[in-house]
Amino acid sequence: xxxxxxxxxxxxxxxxxxxxxxxxxxxxxxxxxxxxxxxxxxxxxxxxxxxxxxxxxxxxxxxxxxxxxxxxxxxxxxxxxxxxxxxxxxxxxxxxxxxxxxxxxxxxxxxxxxxxxxxxxxxxxxxxxxxxxxxxxxxxxxxxxxxxxxxxxxxxxxxxxxxxxxxxxxxxxxxxxxxxxxxxxxxxxxxxxxxxxxxxxxxxxxxxxxxxxxxxxxxxxxxxxxxxxxxxxxxxxxxxxxxxxxxxxxxxxxxxxxxxxxxxxxxxxxxxxxxxxxxxxxxxxxxxxxxxxxxxxxxxxxxxxxxxxxxxxxxxxxxxxxxxxxxxxxxxxxxxxxxxxxxxxxxxxxxxxxxxxxxxxxxxxxxxxxxxxxxxxxxxxxxxxxxxxxxxxxxxxxxxxxxxxxxxxxxxxxxxxxxxxxxxxxxxxxxxxxxxxxxxxxxxxxxxxxxxxxxxxxxxxxxxxxxxxxxxxxxxxxxxxxxxxxxxxxxxxxxxxxxxxxxxxxxxxxxxxxxxxxxxxxxxxxxxxxxxxxxxxxxxxxxxxxxxxxxxxxxxxxxxxxxxxxxxxxxxxxxxxxxxxxxxxxxxxxxxxxxxxxxxxxxxxxxxxxxxxxxxxxxxxxxxxxxxxxxxxxxxxxxxxxxxxxxxxxxxxxxxxxxxxxxxxxxxxxxxxxxxxxxxxxxxxxxxxxxxxxxxxxxxxxxxxxxxxxxxxxxxxxxxxxxxxxxxxxxxxxxxxxxxxxxxxxxxxxxxxxxxx
Amino acid sequence: xxxxxxxxxxxxxxxxxxxxxxxxxxxxxxxxxxxxxxxxxxxxxxxxxxxxxxxxxxxxxxxxxxxxxxxxxxxxxxxxxxxxxxxxxxxxxxxxxxxxxxxxxxxxxxxxxxxxxxxxxxxxxxxxxxxxxxxxxxxxxxxxxxxxxxxxxxxxxxxxxxxxxxxxxxxxxxxxxxxxxxxxxxxxxxxxxxxxxxxxxxxxxxxxxxxxxxxxxxxxxxxxxxxxxxxxx
Numbered sequence: 001x002x003x004x005x006x007x008x009x010x011x012x013x014x015x016x017x018x019x020x021x022x023x024x025x026x027x028x029x030x031x032x033x034x035x036x037x038x039x040x041x042x043x044x045x046x047x048x049x050x051x052x053x054x055x056x057x058x059x060x061x062x063x064x065x066x067x068x069x070x071x072x073x074x075x076x077x078x079x080x081x082x083x084x085x086x087x088x089x090x091x092x093x094x095x096x097x098x099x100x101x102x103x104x105x106x107x108x109x110x111x112x113x114x115x116x117x118x119x120x121x122x123x124x125x126x127x128x129x130x131x132x133x134x135x136x137x138x139x140x141x142x143x144x145x146x147x148x149x150x151x152x153x154x155x156x157x158x159x160x161x162x163x164x165x166x167x168x169x170x171x172x173x174x175x176x177x178x179x180x181x182x183x184x185x186x187x188x189x190x191x192x193x194x195x196x197x198x199x200x201x202x203x204x205x206x207x208x209x210x211x212x213x214x215x216x217x218x219x220x221x222x223x224x225x226x227x228x229x230x231x232x233x234x235x236x237x238x239x240x241x242x243x244x245x246x247x248x249x250x251x252x253x254x255x256x257x258x259x260x261x262x263x264x265x266x267x268x269x270x271x272x273x274x275x276x277x278x279x280x281x282x283x284x285x286x287x288x289x290x291x292x293x294x295x296x297x298x299x300x301x302x303x304x305x306x307x308x309x310x311x312x313x314x315x316x317x318x319x320x321x322x323x324x325x326x327x328x329x330x331x332x333x334x335x336x337x338x339x340x341x342x343x344x345x346x347x348x349x350x351x352x353x354x355x356x357x358x359x360x361x362x363x364x365x366x367x368x369x370x371x372x373x374x375x376x377x378x379x380x381x382x383x384x385x386x387x388x389x390x391x392x393x394x395x396x397x398x399x400x401x402x403x404x405x406x407x408x409x410x411x412x413x414x415x416x417x418x419x420x421x422x423x424x425x426x427x428x429x430x431x432x433x434x435x436x437x438x439x440x441x442x443x444x445x446x447x448x449x450x451x452x453x454x455x456x457x458x459x460x461x462x463x464x465x466x467x468x469x470x471x472x473x474x475x476x477x478x479x480x481x482x483x484x485x486x487x488x489x490x491x492x493x494x495x496x497x498x499x500x501x502x503x504x505x506x507x508x509x510x511x512x513x514x515x516x517x518x519x520x521x522x523x524x525x526x527x528x529x530x531x532x533x534x535x536x537x538x539x540x541x542x543x544x545x546x547x548x549x550x551x552x553x554x555x556x557x558x559x560x561x562x563x564x565x566x567x568x569x570x571x572x573x574x575x576x577x578x579x580x581x582x583x584x585x586x587x588x589x590x591x592x593x594x595x596x597x598x599x600x601x602x603x604x605x606x607x608x609x610x611x612x613x614x615x616x617x618x619x620x621x622x623x624x625x626x627x628x629x630x631x632x633x634x635x636x637x638x639x640x641x642x643x644x645x646x647x648x649x650x651x652x653x654x655x656x657x658x659x660x661x662x663x664x665x666x667x668x669x670x671x672x673x674x675x676x677x678x679x680x681x682x683x684x685x686x687x688x689x690x691x692x693x694x695x696x697x698x699x700x701x702x703x704x705x706x707x708x709x710x711x712x713x714x715x716x717x718x719x720x721x722x723x724x725x726x727x728x729x730x731x732x733x734x735x736x737x738x739x740x741x742x743x744x745x746x747x748x749x750x751x752x753x754x755x756x757x
Numbered sequence: 758x759x760x761x762x763x764x765x766x767x768x769x770x771x772x773x774x775x776x777x778x779x780x781x782x783x784x785x786x787x788x789x790x791x792x793x794x795x796x797x798x799x800x801x802x803x804x805x806x807x808x809x810x811x812x813x814x815x816x817x818x819x820x821x822x823x824x825x826x827x828x829x830x831x832x833x834x835x836x837x838x839x840x841x842x843x844x845x846x847x848x849x850x851x852x853x854x855x856x857x858x859x860x861x862x863x864x865x866x867x868x869x870x871x872x873x874x875x876x877x878x879x880x881x882x883x884x885x886x887x888x889x890x891x892x893x894x895x896x897x898x899x900x901x902x903x904x905x906x907x908x909x910x911x912x913x914x915x916x917x918x919x920x921x922x923x924x925x926x927x928x929x930x931x932x933x934x935x936x937x938x939x940x941x942x943x944x945x946x947x948x949x950x951x952x953x954x955x956x957x958x959x960x961x962x963x964x965x966x967x968x969x970x971x972x973x974x975x976x977x978x979x980x981x982x983x984x985x986x987x988x989x990x
Binding site: 342347348349350391669670671672673674675676677731732733734735737738739740 | 779780782789794877885886939
């Protein structure tokens, strides 16, 4: 029965994952007043003057009412109507200047009597991103930065960070991310990469059900995806970084809400006084409201607490002075469910319970004066994870952690023969108190085939508390060696107090500007991940995992809106944690990953295009002399092609995915343990088979209109429209004599409604 | 904490397998399998003997009890000679106290702890394998099947006749935290097959006749079973 119940859990997750539709899209964002258009030369008098019609829309394709449209150099201006339409007399060949509070001015050439839609961007749309990333280090080869607008426009990703990440080159794609809670980047385990929100790590990226990100896209200002070669300011990771910045509030008050089959939420933002902006969001799952009706009555399942989640976001920004800016950000999330794999709720052996929750609160200050800048922050996180299965197995983890962090930056135009010099130095201390109550089987590690499930196995037992003090410091220098050559060299030191280990991690990058809008980049560095995954932090006699990364890339930006980047990388991994025969841990594993990536993006007029491809080959050796094997998440090929188009009230988008299946270790037999009533599988060589390649097409349609003071958008998101239910993995009968393909659900549409007031 | 999330997700994955669609469920008797291996008794004092047999299921056939075709001691190797084939049966004979004490030392067991001997057995021309533990140095008996109720009446030796398309309650007096209960059948669909209180439903397209079995295991390698013929009307 437990088997059946877990099947239902998985099925629910599958349904939710495929249902996982797009959520909160951008509100029409009023912004600080824009500067007036630059005075222009006089209007030519010898050109034929026509009655010109056109329409002004924003980045999301919504009509912009009340925009001022004038001929460059002329005095006449008209206002756009409610639908964004305008009519003005202008000569062919002249330029129209479109202006509206809250938007950057836009220009349009008059080439005919009826013009194409003119897109004006919200003021600060770009500057917000630049402001945030301006103090960040240069991204490495293969990295990508997406602001909120771009996040919301990548077709087929439904405005969700989790799905957006799967479109990134280097991210392993999988129909259902079962078995992990992070991101699998460049042939590394999920725990090797970190997810940061406002510079500080969060323990989970997505909710248990639906695999929705714990932060809605609407509450995100930007997403930095750094698959490798990351700067010295980032640590405790041996693969990549996903850094999210929460969204500062806008200068004008807006409120929006959205509901879909997965969840619903509200977000409010605006100002409090002259110098303070706020953003406040809250979201709750709705899938739990419909889920009980989807479960057939014949299923032996009792959902005592239907799977559900909540999350909330808060951000306050205050301009203290011309030099100081303060911010407070908070992220909270809570996932819970409890069920019995039987109709009989007295059957304690059939109980399954999970509660995952955390609250992160960060108080920061940014200082800038002349060549000096500084970022100071104090962040704390309260986190708890509870998992109980049946009578015997449980884990309860609490680890409150406080992290003070400081970084200073000094710029100089020239220094020691270098130009455009930036020097940075920083330090942080993460001090946590971990309290664990564990009674579980020895966990399955990467590269280990799935063991038999014994509900009475509690081989790993621990109850107690310990401190986890980690300290880090870093410094880096960036400078131009030549107008065409820029370099960054840095050094990071991590001290992992729990295991009494100190590390030095040198990192560097070289950028060379080449002719024809090309930039070549080369980065290399050393990285460490402390032992903290699963039961790793119960051992104090193991060390951190090491990686050494080398990345070369080319970047091509022939014109505004077009960007092409390629990269090739080699990662050497050592000191990987593997199991001894007795279940204890050692650092005897090593491995390599080699790969290449391609990403091309296009933004122009109503079109947004995205094309990414990744090749990767990742292997591991678990012990000296052991055979080299494929990494569990080795995915040689991954292709994502997405395109969206906006016209008037409509937005259409589609995304095609094609990617390799993951390796599989097939069982070759089993021995029946009669005492435990359990079949112990016997496996062949690890990861010598592979699930089939998967491909699917996702489409999304948005329709927007205005109803009174409210902008409304209804959307439909359909994944896997041509019903390709390819194999995710295989499941085996209790005695391993039969197998059945576990397939993704073929098609499930999601619909929703969004309103912005 | 994210590490723990991964662990829990792994645990969920670990039990996904044997449950859906066309796979034979664990309660299916109509399947080539070793259902349970029994040592009688499962715990013996020094010098005592224990005989090994097993309940077997065969696809298209009836369950039956048989001694192993082959058997050998899996662990500890130092006690490999305690197993012998005598008069058509595989028998474990507990050695004297001196060897048991030496075995306890080898296995780092307490002075009065029983010495577990794991025996591997095979059937069906070495296509079915199982292991069974016999505890040496401390006598123990197999558990008893107590208060077995089938379709609301105490179980007897005769064939059970049940209705179709109805819930047929099955129960045994056992605490599922101390005992492992398994209900099996080749006639109908078993629900809550691993709980003391289960029920059987025979759908229209199910076989109308077959067998019903219950297997009870305790925490000290003891096992007991019973098998009934069952027919739906």
